[in-house]
Amino acid sequence: MLSGWPREWEQRYQARGFIHVDPVLRHLKGVIDPFFWHEAATGQTEGRVVMDEARVFGLREGFCVPFHQHDGSEACISFGGARLELSTDEQAALHMIAIYAASTAKAIMHRHAQVEPDARTRGDLTAREVECLKWSAAGKTAWDISVILSISRRTVEHHLANACTKLHAVGRTHCVAEAIRRRIIA
Amino acid sequence: MFSMVHGDIERNYPSVLDHIYRFRHSYFVETLGWEACRRPDNRERDQFDGPGSIHVVGRDEGHIVSYARLLPTTRPHLLSHLYPELMQGAKAPTGHRIYEWTRQSVLPRKREHGAANAFSNAFMGAVARVAEALDLEGLLVQTHPALVGRLLDTGWDVETLALPTLYAGALLVPVYARITARTLEAADAAFAAWPGSRLAFHRPP
Known part of the structure; x- marks a missing residue:
């Protein structure tokens, strides 16, 4: 996980194993287009705690761009904050930015892996x-x-x-x- | 196993063209459900097909399993005449060294599981090599944004020409993908990963 989240939130997220119940991560498996966090949270009770605690760290809403990798795994890039009101064009622009960023991140990881x-x-x-x-x-x-x-x-x-x-x-x-x-x- | 067919194939290779149009009908109409393209003769062809089209064909045991069409941008093409609204007022590049990559298709059985992606990658590599052989600068592509990542990953220098918008219920973004040295490296790697990959050029006699 590469992130610019508040450090305490990131540590808490990892320590409590939120990765296993995070509604955003569950939601992204079934979609190809970007979505807002609140759309993912609807109807999921188990992951409520993740969304509630994120709010405490100032992450009230987010916009998630899902990636379905060639090997069948999933990845995503989330833009989150205390307030997030995006026009259709802004959503489309973030979507493209995430795609370029993900590809660059992959290229960097690939270069690292190539070194013995x-x-x-x-x-x-x-x-x-x-x-x-x-x-x-x-x-x-x-x-x-x-x-x-x-x-x-x-x-x-x-x-x-x-x-x-x-x-x-x-x-x-x-x-x-x-x-x-x-x-x-x- | 991959071949580039171009020139006046209607006259020179009528049976090849017939196979291509039949494959396109079965893939785009019967598999993807593009009802607007349905034809009573089960041959999918549109107003953009003609002697200027370049066809990239992948075959397995004689049957077409993958296909892509490159259209010259010096004539009417999809972005200029089918859905110019995708550009939202911006102007797309055109020219002798710019073609438009359309009708990209790989049979589902060829891309079902992990290893099958190797075929799909090799086919994309074939398209890159065709573009290089034609001395093109780049290709216009209109696609779901998710596939832009695939172009970037395979070394294309992708310029987003306008923001993605909904077209017929799905997100579509117009991009201009320039060939780079990395594109050709990725094509070489993709060919190496799919044994037996090679590209043949069929020219009219």
Whole structure:
């Protein structure tokens, strides 16, 4: 789930397993055109709690664009808020925006999946790169590391730059953080 | 298994054309219920069919299982003459390198389950390759918005020409889909995923 919902609502939604009773998700299985949340809620009692609690977080009404994927699964993009009054043209425009957004999201996910899963988490770092990162995480500068490992400072910088590229990090701090997050270094 | 048929096929390939019109009748009238297109001779053809039409045909053991028609936009076509109101006042692109993709059809038994989508993808890939072979810039498409996602996913650069509106009870949106390098990559991938996919070009003698 990618979302710009209030964070507390998103956490609550996941913690309480609302995904299993959400009337919007149930409704979208049977339709191909966009609909408003209140249309989905009509006649469903089990999911009432989801709609009631959403309201507490300022999500009183929403407009949902359903997607039926090739593999038989469903997806949707919802636009929600405290007030939602959409003209026919605005609904049509949101419909198209959702279609473009969903396709772009799919393309991004597809690109991620194409990278070898192991290479993605481990980043395919060499032993030397990992070693430089460990010292970097311990607060050592490139010059410190060059002395510790008896290699030139330029080589250390080269290893760290390679590690950055492999972990898609924008700088050394980000690179260390990524390496820890992926459990490459402790 | 996929072929492009064009030129004066009425004269050169009358039997091919007859099969095409019969397939279209059985698909659009008998399966989809387009009653306005029903003909006593069970051949679905309209005022836009003619020597300028390009037919993309998918066959399985000699029988037509999928079909698409490309119409030149330098002559009357559906968006200009059947439902220009879809444009809501805007102007659609036309030109020698722009055709209109109509009558897209894949037999239901060819798209029933997961693996069958591979056929449908390969057929869409065939349409892309035909457009490329004709050196087209892009295709006008009028479709349900849900299928716009499919075009985007297969690498077309899709420009929405007007907002979707209800036409004959269903949402319809006019778009202009330009071919990109990604369209052809997706076509290659779709051909590879459906063994035996190839595209033949039939030209009048």
